[in-house]
């Protein structure tokens with residue numbers, strides 16, 4: 130499997146490219162380009178949240194603990210919290226992710242289990258879409274796309290590094306399961322993953338329609354408009 134530095138390097142590079150394309154090509158604000166580049170870099174580390182404790186995993190959790198509350202900030206502000214309330218929520222959010230969530234995931238997950246899968250990648254995008262609350266649907270989709278791009282780069286790298294290029298023959302290392310997978314050998318893990326995905330998809334679908342702009346007024350037919 131690819132090392133921590135490789136994941137960070139590739140995801141960060143992709144993030145810069147993604148942010149640049151979104152800014153120059155799609156006309157997004159440069160601030161959102163920087164934010165989506167950051168989320169792409171974070172996305173490239175997310176699958177390894179299932180690793181055992183070690184320096185890289187501590188760094189991932191510290192970064193995720195800092196970024197997740199920031200992504201949630203617009204939602205907190207919209208809930209009518211005072212600026213002190215928002216600050217307190219950021220601190221509590223950091224502590225919750227850094228220590229609470231990291232402990233919980235350590236108890237529940239198996240390395241290279243369903244965290245390294247395509248549905249987990251979709252979950253990461255949906256969480257960002259739902260978490261980042263703004264009327265600007267394009268921005269939400271852009272940020273969700275960024276985190277999923279980073280996530281995908283991680284899965285592809287792990288997949289590539291699980292293959293040895295031995296002359297012309299490819300030997301798949303038995304030690305590492307597939308990263309680009311849809312199901313894991315564990316039925317409970319797969320079921321939980323798809324249940325979360327289904328629930329988030331439903332929430333995103335509802336939110337998308339509640340935020341969709343009202344349909345444009347139908348043009349009045351010529352005859353009707355000029356009927357006397």
Ligand SMILES: [Zn+2]
Nearest residue numbers: 130176177287
């Ligand atoms: Zn990995």
